[in-house]
Amino acid sequence: MSATKELTVGLLIVSDTAAADHATDRAIDTLTAVIAEANAQIDNNAYEWLIEERRIIPDDKSKIQEKVKDWCDNKALSLVVTTGGTGFAKRDVTPEAVSELLDKTASGLVHGMLAASLKITPFAIMSRPVAGVRGDTVVITLPGSPKGAKENFESIIKLLPHACIQAAGGDSRVLHSGGMKKLEKEAGVAPSGGAHDHHSHLYESGGLASDDAVGMTSGCGHHHGGGGHHAPTPRTQQGGELRSNDLTGDVARRHRSSPYPMISVKEAHKLVVENIPAPEVVKRKVDAGLIGHILAEEVRAKESVPAFRASIVDGYAVVHTDGAGVYPVVGVSHAAPGEIKPLEAGQIARITTGAPLPLGASAVVMVEDTRIAKTTDDGTEELEIEILASGLTELENVREVGSDMKTGDLLLRKGAEVTAVGGEIGLLASVGIVEVEVYKKPVVGVLSTGDEIVQHDRAEDLSFGEVRDSNRPTLLAAITARGFEAVDLGIAKDQPGTLEDVLKDALSKVDLIITTGGVSMGEKDLLKPTIERTFNGTIHFGRVAMKPGKPTTFATIPIKDDVSRPIFSLPGNPASATVTFHLFVLPALRQLSGFIGDGIHLAKALVIVEEDLVLDPRPEYHRAAVRIDRSGSLVARSTGGQRSSRIGSMEAANALLCLPGLSEVGDKRTRIPRGDKVEALIIGELKVLDV
Structure with missing residues (x-):
């Protein structure tokens, strides 16, 4: 597989409105989604769109030209896409600004966009798109409407990789070897001639056919090739040819080289995401056991906080209209619950921080703004206090009912993580929520395989050829540290029946299985044949272009209708097993736990x-x-x-x-x-x- 070719993109939003307030822009998200969809639809990894620049500028000709020239001449992007300014309004100057910069025009791209839009609305005739080449960069202009921009972009995006590669100096003879049908197939467009879509036309020498790229980012920013191996869809189809060794056959008939295609880390991540089962929803009590869970529902306040008017200082509850003067102390309000005598005008009550405001009181005076006017004879109690502050406002130094949150307020969104910081648990507890719906954390089983593997804590000295098991303790510790329940499945010897029995038992106990060892090319490497031939499992990939971890295998085993168990068979070498756990298994566990998108990755x-x-x-x-x-x-x-x-x-x-x-x-x-x-x-x- 050759390395993925990155086709870099700049998205330039031309809009006075969006330039003044970026929050009003919808075009960047729209075009980003179109690019992501194009990346996801291709069935090889020859090319990939990579957005490197996103900018919003006003409808100003000089600013448009400045940015386009910078992206073409200095940053040498493969593709510059503008949206906005293509209509007939006085401020619509994008076509004029861009046209002056082009070395070549691309009327075919313009025709393709207009033809697509005119099928949807006759008002598309009011658009004035421009397309062409500056230096090594293809430049296209799209309408300002997110809907129109999406329709125009989708109509040509499958053909743009070919245009970008040619513009950057690609060899036309090499690109066009195999003829038009090959180009059309690679681009994923309908054959030319007969009934066809507007974007299936191919113009000029070699046209505009393309390969897109797999739209799944890997753990790292670089893009992984496969060391010269081609990458067909890496799945073992049920009912089709089985790739694994036949355990009933002769040793001499086993594979001499791996039948599993070498795929990139990016492709492997994509296959994991696509084949991990949906998370299960359960109810959990609001306590420390909730840490690390993802909420499966939005949570709203069932009570207001505070539930009563509360003082925010130590001082005296007063009627704010009474003003400065000497007043009798008729009661005390502490933070502890209890009955409090209502206040009347001309009376005050001593109050502590957080304590409820007595009925009739409308403000609190800080103790610093008072002095004692009269005490009991023994000096232990206050009888009268002089209020020094004047001009008090209503509810001064008072927290109003529901000032922190009101009944029905949204506390936590669906998909929020309950963290170890404690804030989410505290928030739930503060309004009396005792149970919430969350996504169940998976239970993980860890199995070591191999005749040579012995318990790490065995007291006896090692015999010749024996190896202490470090993989299982390492992975069990790593799983537990990440907040998942780990089940020790022990060590399975290299015997088909033994491995089958252990896996069969594990499938009923755990949600995901990790095995180490037994995934290479030896006659005793039984994992893949057992998964595929005994359990009718699907091996989604069996080799990954990476170091360490090339033999990493990911499969799913059906256990009942529409339900399967994921199984990761990691290499037996300890460093390989640990690296591939973090790179592949941990994201899968997070996805099973309800994390989504980039949240599953490191x-x-x-x-x-x-x-x-x-x-x-x-x-x-x-x-x-x-x-x-x-x-x-x-x-x-x-x-x-x-x-x-x-x-x-x-x-x-x-x-x-x-x-x-x-x-x-x-x-x-x-x-x-x-x-x-x-x-x-x-x-x-x-x-x-x-x-």
Whole structure:
């Protein structure tokens, strides 16, 4: 699979209104969605649209030209898309501004957009789109209406990758080898001739056919190729040809090379997201056990807070119209519940912070604005107090009923996380909510496989060839630390019947299974055949272009109608198992728990590397310790040798540095030099650098 080619995009919103108030703009979200949809629909990863610039500017010809020239000449974007200013109004100057900048015009693109719009409304004839090329950049103008912009953009976006590659100097002979039908198929458009859509026409030498890209971002910002392997849809189809080894066959007939296509990390993430079951909704009490859960309902206040008028200071409850003077103290209001005598004009009551305001009182005077006028004979009680403050306003120093929240107010939205900070639990408790609907956290089973694996805590010395199990304790600890219930499934020997029995039992007890070992090419690697042939499971991918973790396997096993269990079969090497857990399993667990979108993935940050890092042919997830230095920068130090068998590379690691493969950066760059910044996936707590 060749590396994904990024086609960079700039979205330029031309609108006086949106420039004055960015909150009024809808075009950026609309066009971003069109691009995401285009990325998601392609069935290979030759190309991918990547939005690098988003700007909103007024309808000003000079500003439009300044931004378009910058994006074309300096940033060398593949595609510049403008919206707005294409009508007949006095301020509509986008076509004029853009036309003056173009080296070539693209009348075919204009025709395609107009033809598409005219099928929807005759008023499309009022639009004045412009399209063409400046330098290496394709430029198109769209209407200002989000609906019109969407329709126009959708009509040509499948053909734009081809145009962008040609504009940037791509070899037309190579691009067009295979003829028009091949181009049309790759672009996903209807064949030309006969009944066809307006956007299926191909103009000029080579036309505008294209490949789009898979629209799923990987854990890191770089895009992972597969080291020269093509990437067909990586699924084992039920009822079709089985890829795994036949365990009843002869050893000599087993596969000599993996039958599973090498796919990118990005593709693997996409397949995980698509095949993880929907989360289950349960009710949970509002207590510490709620931490880490995602709300499956919006929660509204069932009571007002405060439920009574309350003092915000220590002082005296008064009738605010009484003014300054000496008044008898007729009662005391503490924060503790109890009966309080109502106040009449000319009376006051001592009151503490948070205590209810007596009926009849309308303000509170701070104790600092009073002095004692008369006490009891023994001096222990106040009888009369002089109020020094004048000009009091009604409800001064008083919290009104519902001033914090009113009955029916929205407290927490559906999808909100109950965090360990405690704020969400405190909010729920404050209004008397004792139970909420949340998404159930999955129960995770962890199984080690292999005849050579023994318990890590076995007292006896190791026999020749035995290996203590470090994967299971590591993964059980990592799962528990993330707030999930972990079930120890033990060690399964490399015998088909044994593995089958363990998995069958686990499928009834847990929501997701993690196994380690048994996923490579050896005759004793039984996981894939057992999943596929014994349990009629679907293997969604069996190899990933990454280091470490190439044999990582993701499958689903049906357990009843429309219900399946996800199973991640991770490599047996300890570092590989730990890295792939964080990269693939943890996002799956978060998705099962109700997290959505980017919320399922690890946090990312740019870090400064403290030493040169040599690049590998495959994209690499380099274990590192990231700290905050005294200037506030994030600095990363390698944990040392990165062999996949070396679990020591995870010691003190709190990040995975995302290093591109050599195929992504070219032969001339073989290392990341000290002082450069790289993207890191944060897997642990960040600490301040000691030195």
